[in-house]
Amino acid sequence: MTMGKAAITGTGMSTIGRNTGRPAMDHLLEAAQQALASAGLTRADIDGICTYPGKTDNSPGQSPLGTGEVRGALGLKTRWHSAVPDGPAQMAPIMVAAMAVMTGQARHVLCFRALTESSSQSAGRRASIAGAGKPQIGGWLSWLVSVGAMSASNWAGWMATRYFHEFGMTREHLGMVATGQRQFALMNPAAVMQKPLSMADYHDARMISSPLGLFDCDIPIDGAAVVIVSAADAARDCARAPLRIEALGSALQSQETWDQRPDLTTMGAHDASADLWARTDFKPADVDVLALYDGFSIFVPMWLEALGFCGHGEAKDFIAAGNIGPGGRFPVNTGGGQLSGGRLHGFGLLHEACQQLWGDTGARQVADAKTAVCGMGGGFIAGAMLLNRD
């Protein structure tokens, strides 16, 4: 589809952490300057800007910055700008930026995601609890939050319960996801979690929403990430090998709900993934590095199946065989993921995949990584992307 007409040319990530006390804009500026430097661009080259979801206080610290503030702070004179609250997951700004450069609306688009969920929590207003503190709520959230299913851990929890029931997966398998990603995190100085996590630690941790325990849930942080999407001809002039956007997948066949999809052992991810592979000659076997949304550990096996790395119900064996951890054939979330690295809503996972393709990941580098697949989102929210370099 896009067939390399758009490319990622630079990425940056701030020094993320918990309760950093730093303003969101401080994180954003750090990430933006890093991204510009990595692309060999200056702010004068940036003529487009895009973000997910745009400025909102739906839950504390979820998205403190809009495009207007970032344009202002960086003194950008843009030809195109957009925020995408309603689209194929956290991938949406990358997708619309790719379309913007392919249609000539812009040459270099600065895509960003900033969160201050860690330092924004306050009494009665937890991060990630949408609508809390408001008297009334509408839309799809109302069917969940109003009946007490306030946290996405509840929604992912009941998906996991059904998945366990049908396919015999156990917490041991999810523990392999969590401990494997922690092993990666120990090789990544930027990851929030820097202590080993044993399987015993995983099982001993408190339950959050069965069958998901503490280490099945990602970690709210303060931080920002920036990804620069460029037109292919403009990308050739950048400092690093362009990471061509080979294909995008954003199909969604089911409703905007977390409980009505006929088969809750599948997600929007399955629709978006089928769409992705229909638009490219690449196959899962061509992939070197995977960035899979891990807001909750259960999403990792579901994304593996959605993307066709194994069959439906086979992810537990695929994981147990050591495929996705350090040294595995299909390494997933090599920076530690959101489970051990911190939740940058997919942008951190994408940043890591790009660093892998550029060979910049030190001890955790996958040898000669050229192709990465990114699957973002959970439940009905999903977007998929395939990146490739020469």
Added chain:
Amino acid sequence: MRPLPELTPENTAFWTGGARGELMIACCNDCNTAIHPPQIVCPACLSRNVAARAMAGTGTVYTFTVNHQPWLPDMAVPFALAVVDVDGAPGVRVTAPVISDQPETVQIGQRMQIRFEAAGDVWLPKWQPLETGACA
């Protein structure tokens, strides 16, 4: 504070049926498709002849989770949330907390009966386990 649903023309029947103890699900009067969340048009045949019908109020647990984390200061834990296939409304599930002192005993396949609790101007559904019929 837990937010309550904003009432709309589409969802008022569902959120207020509890005043009469009735589980109200939108249905197409032309092709009988059950529609949830409710909307004014049938997604199967595009008929606008859609109205809420009282269901039997029973269903079968499709899946569940037991929430242990108090997301709000006044939230009593643990409690189970059940996603229930509603009898008489193919394809429709209603998610609600389970009335039980032993949330860990909830099972897939368990039979449930709807109950309601008044809150502001709405009636919130809850699922009460039926004594018999539990099977996976």
